[in-house]
Amino acid sequence: MNEDSIKNHLRQQKIETPSWGYGNSGTRFKTFPAKGAASTVWEKVEDAAFIHTLTGIAPSVALHIPWDRVEDYAELKKYAEDRGIQLGAINPNVFQDREYKLGSVTNPDQSVREKATRHLLDCVEVMKETGSRDLSLWFADGTNYLGQDDLRKRKRHLREALQKVHDALPDGTRMLVEYKLFEPAFYHTDLADWGLALTHCLAVGEKAQVLVDLGHHAQGTNIEHIVSTLLDEGRLGGFHFNARRYADDDLVVGTTNPLELFAIYFEIAQAQQDENEQLRKHTSEVAFMIDQSHNIEHKLEAMLQSVLNCQEAYAKALSVDFDLLKEAQEKGEVLKANRIVMDAFYKDVRPLLRDLREEMGVPVDPFQALEESDHLKKVLRDRQSTDTGGGFPS
Ligand code: LRH
Numbered sequence: 001m002n003e004d005s006i007k008n009h010l011r012q013q014k015i016e017t018p019s020w021g022y023g024n025s026g027t028r029f030k031t032f033p034a035k036g037a038a039s040t041v042w043e044k045v046e047d048a049a050f051i052h053t054l055t056g057i058a059p060s061v062a063l064h065i066p067w068d069r070v071e072d073y074a075e076l077k078k079y080a081e082d083r084g085i086q087l088g089a090i091n092p093n094v095f096q097d098r099e100y101k102l103g104s105v106t107n108p109d110q111s112v113r114e115k116a117t118r119h120l121l122d123c124v125e126v127m128k129e130t131g132s133r134d135l136s137l138w139f140a141d142g143t144n145y146l147g148q149d150d151l152r153k154r155k156r157h158l159r160e161a162l163q164k165v166h167d168a169l170p171d172g173t174r175m176l177v178e179y180k181l182f183e184p185a186f187y188h189t190d191l192a193d194w195g196l197a198l199t200h201c202l203a204v205g206e207k208a209q210v211l212v213d214l215g216h217h218a219q220g221t222n223i224e225h226i227v228s229t230l231l232d233e234g235r236l237g238g239f240h241f242n243a244r245r246y247a248d249d250d251l252v253v254g255t256t257n258p259l260e261l262f263a264i265y266f267e268i269a270q271a272q273q274d275e276n277e278q279l280r281k282h283t284s285e286v287a288f289m290i291d292q293s294h295n296i297e298h299k300l301e302a303m304l305q306s307v308l309n310c311q312e313a314y315a316k317a318l319s320v321d322f323d324l325l326k327e328a329q330e331k332g333e334v335l336k337a338n339r340i341v342m343d344a345f346y347k348d349v350r351p352l353l354r355d356l357r358e359e360m361g362v363p364v365d366p367f368q369a370l371e372e373s374d375h376l377k378k379v380l381r382d383r384q385s386t387d388t389g390g391g392f393p394s
């Protein structure tokens with residue numbers, strides 16, 4: 001691909017940032033509050049809009065209900081739009097209430113299952129007000145011990161809830177079904193992997209798609225293979241990008257796993273150029289979202305770094321010499337094919353990205369722009385959250 005087409009693709013790139021990444025959240029051991037961190041959804045939207053002005057590629061923010069609940073979503077929508085961004089995916093919460101100890105939609109108690117399903121359906125109503133396309137579903141449901149519950153019964157309960165939610169979705173919207181291998185449950189998780197997620201999606205209907213969170217697999221899993229399969233099946237709904245070394249560490253995207261992030265974008269870049277029009281259309285609908293829970297990092301700096309790491313990985317993936325690669329693959333030139341792809345991974349795309357930023361009218365050095373920004377001064381001065389040290393000076 002020549003430099004102009006690479007830049008054209010990069011101009012179309014979109015990364016959704018999560019409201020929960022701007023507030024004080026962390027691990028279950030301790031959350032270290034950060035000075036200037038957002039504490040209301042209005043402040044989170046302001047921060048997300050600011051990250052978009054620094055990058056030009058983060059035009060929406062995902063919401064988490066009830067953490068981001070407001071009286072009037074139309075007002076929040078307008079507030080976001082006035083600042084140049086959209087409200088993105090709606091993330092229901094069926095894991096924090098005490099009734100969910102044994103599960104939400106898979107709970108053995110029917111009244112708990114009904115409560116969870118009601119919340120999911122309420123979130124469909126929220127989507128209508130926020131104008132969101134995607135409902136993003138993650139369930140903490142699972143068991144800790146062999147025999148604790150009837151696995152098939154739980155599967156049927158999960159299916160029933162997913163079906164109800166699916167059928168309540170307005171046309172043009174989707175539900176993204178997120179899986180996770182383990183945690184908080186340690187024996188079995190009702191939606192443990194992409195096979196389970198895809199099986200449920202295929203059963204409930206066209207609006208159900210699989211969501212791939214990079215922190216939710218067994219060590220060594222080939223995530224890009226899952227991505228290519230789901231793309232080809234027309235069921236890749238989107239991503240939750242983050243980085244991890246051990247489990248679901250929720251670190252800044254592309255820090256521990258740059259080759260993995262690149263390999264995922266490589267799959268995307270290939271599908272974008274496929275001769276099959278349906279595949280190209282499906283790929284254009286994939287939601288690229290960040291899901292991180294920063295604890296010691298400066299919130300805005302961490303989010304900015306994550307967005308830019310996605311941009312860099314995509315720029316490298318687009319730089320693969322696809323014609324040469326095809327030739328090497330067809331001739332069975334095993335290592336040559338690998339070298340062609342790795343050449344792109346090692347390419348220094350930073351000069352190209354500096355040019356691109358200039359052309360897009362965003363700061364050429366976004367970190368410097370953040371550090372010198374009025375927004376940073378304002379949040380450090382005006383917001384209640386106080387620091388425990390580290391991050392930007394006050
Ligand atoms: C838990 C989790 C998951 C969800 C988010 C809301 O693992 O991080 O990734 O998407 O909480």
Ligand code: MN
Pocket residue numbers: 138178213240291
């Ligand atoms: Mn996630």
Ligand code: MN
Pocket residue numbers: 213215216248
């Ligand atoms: Mn997670």
